[in-house]
Amino acid sequence: MTFLLAVIVGVLYAAGTYLILRRSLVKVIFGLMLLGHAANLMIFTVGRLTKGAPAFVPEGAEALVEPFADPLPQALILTAIVIGFGVQAFTIVLFKRTYQELGTEDLDRMKSTDQLPGEKL
Amino acid sequence: MNRIIMLPILLPLCTAAVMIFFRRRILLHRMLNAAGTAAMVGVSLVLLSSVHAQGILSLQVGGWEAPFGITFVADMLSSIMVVATAFIGFTTALYSLGTIDEKREHFFYYPLLQILLMGINGAFLTGDIFNLYVWFEVMLISSFVLLVLGGRPQQLEGAIKYVTLNLLSSSIFLAAVGILYGTAGTLNMADLAQKIPLLEHREMLSVVAVLFMITFGIKAAIFPLFFWLPASYHTPPMAVSAIFSGLLTKVGVYAIMRFFTTIFVHEEASFIHQVLLVLSAFTMVVGVLGAVAQYDMRKLLSFHIISQIGYMIFALAIQSPLAIAGGLFYMIHNIVAKTNLFYLSGIIRRLKGSWDLREIGGIYRFYPMLGLLFLVPALGLAGIPPLSGFWAKFLVIKAGLDSEHYLLAGIALCVSMLTLYSMIKIWNEAFWKDDPLGEGGVEDEAYLRIPSTRKAMIVVPIVILGGLTVIFGLWFEPFFGLADRAALELLDAGEYIDAVLGGKS
Numbered sequence: 057m058t059f060l061l062a063v064i065v066g067v068l069y070a071a072g073t074y075l076i077l078r079r080s081l082v083k084v085i086f087g088l089m090l091l092g093h094a095a096n097l098m099i100f101t102v103g104r105l106t107k108g109a110p111a112f113v114p115e116g117a118e119a120l121v122e123p124f125a126d127p128l129p130q131a132l133i134l135t136a137i138v139i140g141f142g143v144q145a146f147t148i149v150l151f152k153r154t155y156q157e158l159g160t161e162d163l164d165r166m167k168s169t170d171q172l173p174g175e176k177l
Numbered sequence: 178m179n180r181i182i183m184l185p186i187l188l189p190l191c192t193a194a195v196m197i198f199f200r201r202r203i204l205l206h207r208m209l210n211a212a213g214t215a216a217m218v219g220v221s222l223v224l225l226s227s228v229h230a231q232g233i234l235s236l237q238v239g240g241w242e243a244p245f246g247i248t249f250v251a252d253m254l255s256s257i258m259v260v261a262t263a264f265i266g267f268t269t270a271l272y273s274l275g276t277i278d279e280k281r282e283h284f285f286y287y288p289l290l291q292i293l294l295m296g297i298n299g300a301f302l303t304g305d306i307f308n309l310y311v312w313f314e315v316m317l318i319s320s321f322v323l324l325v326l327g328g329r330p331q332q333l334e335g336a337i338k339y340v341t342l343n344l345l346s347s348s349i350f351l352a353a354v355g356i357l358y359g360t361a362g363t364l365n366m367a368d369l370a371q372k373i374p375l376l377e378h379r380e381m382l383s384v385v386a387v388l389f390m391i392t393f394g395i396k397a398a399i400f401p402l403f404f405w406l407p408a409s410y411h412t413p414p415m416a417v418s419a420i421f422s423g424l425l426t427k428v429g430v431y432a433i434m435r436f437f438t439t440i441f442v443h444e445e446a447s448f449i450h451q452v453l454l455v456l457s458a459f460t461m462v463v464g465v466l467g468a469v470a471q472y473d474m475r476k477l478l479s480f481h482i483i484s485q486i487g488y489m490i491f492a493l494a495i496q497s498p499l500a501i502a503g504g505l506f507y508m509i510h511n512i513v514a515k516t517n518l519f520y521l522s523g524i525i526r527r528l529k530g531s532w533d534l535r536e537i538g539g540i541y542r543f544y545p546m547l548g549l550l551f552l553v554p555a556l557g558l559a560g561i562p563p564l565s566g567f568w569a570k571f572l573v574i575k576a577g578l579d580s581e582h583y584l585l586a587g588i589a590l591c592v593s594m595l596t597l598y599s600m601i602k603i604w605n606e607a608f609w610k611d612d613p614l615g616e617g618g619v620e621d622e623a624y625l626r627i628p629s630t631r632k633a634m635i636v637v638p639i640v641i642l643g644g645l646t647v648i649f650g651l652w653f654e655p656f657f658g659l660a661d662r663a664a665l666e667l668l669d670a671g672e673y674i675d676a677v678l679g680g681k682s
Contacts, residue, residue, distance in 0.1 A: 076345065081337070088344050095351035102359030129358065132307055136351055139314045143347075146321060147340055153325075154333040169335045169408045 061101040068094035081151045081161040088147065092140040096133045103129030181227065182236045182249045184220045185259050185298040188213060189266075193291035203282050207274055210287040214267040217294065221263040225256040229659070233666065233676035235304065243304070243677050244365035250304035250677055253663035254505065258301040258431055261512050264645070265423045266294045268638035272520055273416040275627075275634035276527075281326050281414070289326070293319040293420070300428050304677055306357065306364040309432065310350055313396070317343050320425060323417045324409060335409035342405040346395035353388035356381055367677035369440050370670040379445055386446035389436055390453070397429025399490055400459040403483045407467065410482070411475035411532075415523030418475060422482050423516035427508055430489050438493065438501065438667040453494035458588050461487030465595040469602075472534045474522040477599060478515070481558070484592060485511045491589060492573045495580045501664035503572025506657060510557070510565040510649055517554040517642035521547075524635060525607055527627075534603065539612035548608050550636075553643040555604065557650070559597035565649030568657070 068090050075087025106125040113120055155161045192213035196206050228234055233252040237243055251259075269290065277286055296316030303309050321343075325336045358364055360381045361372055373382065391402070398406040406426070410418055437449055464484025471477040489511070492504025522532075524547065529537035541548045557564035560571075570593060577586035649656055666672055 076341070084341060088341065088348070091345065091348040092351075095348045095355065098352055099355030099358070102355050104359065129355070132354070132358070135307070135311065139311065143314065143318060143344060146318065147344065150321070150325060150333070150336060150340060153328065154337055157328070157330045157333055163337070166334045166337060169331060169338070169412060 057107075058101060058105055061097060061105070065094050065098045065101060068097065079163045081155060081163065084163070085144070085147055085151055089140075089144055092136075092144070096136055096140075099129050099133050099136070179234050179236045181220070181224055182234055182251045182302055185217060185224065185263070186295055186302065188217050188220060189291040189295040189298070193288040193295070196288045196291070197285070200283075200285070203279065206282060206287040210290060211267075211270045211274065213291060214263065214270040214294070217263040218260075218267050221256070221260040224251055225260050225659075228253060228256045233672055235676045244363045244368035247308050248304035248365060248367070248677050249302050250367070250673070251302055252666050252673060252676070253659060254431070254434065254667060255301045257505065257509065257659060257663060258427070259298055261427075261509055262294060262297050262301070262424055264641075265420060265512060265516050266290070268516070268520070268641055269416055269420040271634050272419065272523075272638045275631040276416050276523060277414060284326055286323070286326060289319045289323050290420070293323065297424050297428055301431060304366050306366060306369070307354055310347070310354060313350065313428075314347065316425070316428065317347070320421065324413050324421075326417075327414070329412070332412040335412035338405045339409035342395055342402075346392045349388055349395075350392040353385050353392065356388070357385045360385065365677065366435070366440060367670070367674045371674050371678070373440065374443055379443075382441075382443065382445040383448070386437075386441045386449050389441070390433070390449055393429045393432045393436070394456075395429070396426065397433060397486055397490070398426050398460075398483050399453075399486060400456045400463060403460070403464070403486075406483060407476060407479045410479040411473065415475075415519060415526070418479075419516045419519035419523070422478065422519050423512045426482055426486055427512055430486060430493075430508060433490070434493050434501070434504070434667065438496065439670045439673060450494045450496060453490050454582065454585065457487045457491035457494055458585055459487075460484065460490060461588060461592040465592045465599070468599045469595055472606075473532045474525065474534060474603060474607075475519075475532055477534075477603065478518055478522060481518075481596070481599070482515060484596065485515065485558075487592070488570070488573055488589060491585060492576060495576050495582065496668070497576055497580055498661070498664045498668055499572065499579065500576035501667055502657065502660040503569065503576050505660040505663055507569040507573055509656075509660075510569040510646070513642050513645045513649070514554040514557045514566065517639055517646070518551075518558065520635070520639050520642070521551050521554070522603075524639075527635075529607075529612075534606035536613060537607050538610035539608075541608040548604075550639050550643055551604070551608065553646050555600040557646040559600050560593050561597075563647075563650040565646045565653075567650060568653050572657075 072087045072090035072094055075083045075090060078084060103126055106123050109124045111120060111124045111127045192209050196209055199205050228251050233250060236249045238247045238249060293316060296312050296319060299312035300309055300316060303312060321340055324339060325332050360378065361369055361376060363369055363372060395402045410421055461484050464480050464487060467480035468477050468484060471480060489504045489508050492500045492507060525540065526532055528540060531537050557566040560566040574586045574589050577589065
């Protein structure tokens with residue numbers, strides 16, 4: 057299971073990196089999303105996988121008994137997903153608005169902020 | 178008493194919440210914003226003085242003991258940074274009153290400013306790495322909106338670069354947090370400082386260190402990762418550029434300082450300091466060369482930010498107490514002087530109607546006092562005694578020579594000359610040169626129509642920050658004392674660990 061997840065994380069990172077290097081805005085946003093998912097899945101995988109053992113203290117016992125699934129990575133991922141959702145929603149709107157204002161979604165054409173005045177890149 | 182740690186975070190949150198409920202009362206927004214930031218200055222000074230008197234303060238949120246809950250810690254470094262944030266927040270609040278148009282004000286400009294300040298203070302005060310990620314996101318999302326507010330094509334274009342690279346940095350941060358948790362089993366900074374030297378499986382630690390260096394490197398705009406900064410910082414209104422330039426990159430530098438002096442000091446991460454030394458040299462040189470080439474005032478100043486970050490990284494890569502104290506003093510000096518220069522260039526734009534230095538001139542003839550106000554931060558930034566930049570550069574370069582980094586200290590000195598050159602360039606072009614448009618084109622009509630109360634709002638922040646630059650220079654010792662104590666606390670994590678984990682709540 058860990059091996060499979062590791063492969064998936066790798067594939068997500070590769071796809072995300074490829075996509076953010078593309079010139080099209082839509083692909084860049086997909087790339088950013090995939091990178092976010094890759095990071096979330098990685099937290100889950102590195103936090104050690106345990107199956108069918110919720111982190112509840114059994115009746116009568118004082119503390120948790122091994123093995124139990126560590127709840128902290130899940131809490132981290134949940135927070136990261138919510139934050140990522142908000143930020144990605146903002147980014148999509150920003151990219152759409154940019155497309156409407158500039159009339160292009162080609163990143164190579166968006167270089168007016170990097171140019172010296174009067175210079176042609 | 179420890180609850181005071183939360184106030185720099187809660188205060189802006191409450192102010193922003195109240196403002197959002199009264200969204201049509203712009204007058205209320207303006208007053209609350211100014212009052213809220215003024216109160217933050219007071220609170221942060223109380224925090225600094227109580228940290229000074231009682232040592233490191235910590236607060237376990239919700240009563241969950243560290244390392245299980247989220248801890249907020251105010252040590253010397255954090256509280257100094259919070260004081261700087263409060264001052265910049267206050268002056269920006271005043272400057273916004275004089276410069277921001279009503280349309281932006283209606284679209285939640287002031288609440289966003291407060292949330293930005295909340296995120297920055299949170300990042301400085303938290304003692305937990307995942308919580309640091311959350312504060313970074315709070316800070317980023319409000320900075321995204323502030324950057325695009327107004328929606329001019331140039332702003333959107335700059336924002337694309339800013340947003341994409343910062344999101345990339347966030348996802349790397351998240352991955353690093355995950356691996357660190359998998360390796361060390363804790364994310365509390367004090368607990369990490371204690372546990373990392375004792376860990377058995379150390380293979381992943383250098384990977385984590387590199388990932389953290391890259392994320393914070395993007396945020397701090399160090400050498401190969403700075404391209405988002407000059408592409409975006411000159412696009413929003415001047416008040417926004419000023420607060421970004423003063424505070425946002427410094428949060429990245431703060432995080433590097435915190436991580437690579439307290440947490441990652443073990444063998445597996447010591448190569449990071451070598452890498453940072455080399456990068457600092459490139460950052461200083463590339464930044465200043467970029468600045469020298471520019472004629473647009475805002476871009477010139479944006480490139481300067483990068484060059485100055487190089488000095489701070491140089492200082493903290495040396496790792497001696499003097500260097501860290503010098504780097505911290507440099508950071509505070511730079512926050513004050515840089516923000517002030519951005520405010521001033523906003524005024525020059527208002528007077529002359531252009532950002533391009535070639536198209537303006539002759540300001541000194543009609544506004545000699547403005548020339549004086551400009552010279553204070555400009556010469557301060559270049560490092561002319563007795564202003565604050567002299568001490569800042571003196572400390573960093575002395576620490577470099579003491580630790581036998583002669584080449585880097587030499588580079589720092591040469592870069593300093595080029596900094597002076599580019600400041601003189603602004604002075605010559607904007608102040609001394611005759612106005613290329615002739616005598617008639619001296620004053621921008623729009624400026625004359627601004628009521629004098631608004632003009633006062635623009636000038637007062639510049640006088641405050643200029644005064645601080647002079648005070649730092651003339652009464653150097655007490656400020657250096659604070660920075661020195663912060664450096665000692667950073668390098669010897671014992672007190673920090675005791676304050677967080679020692680049950681002193």
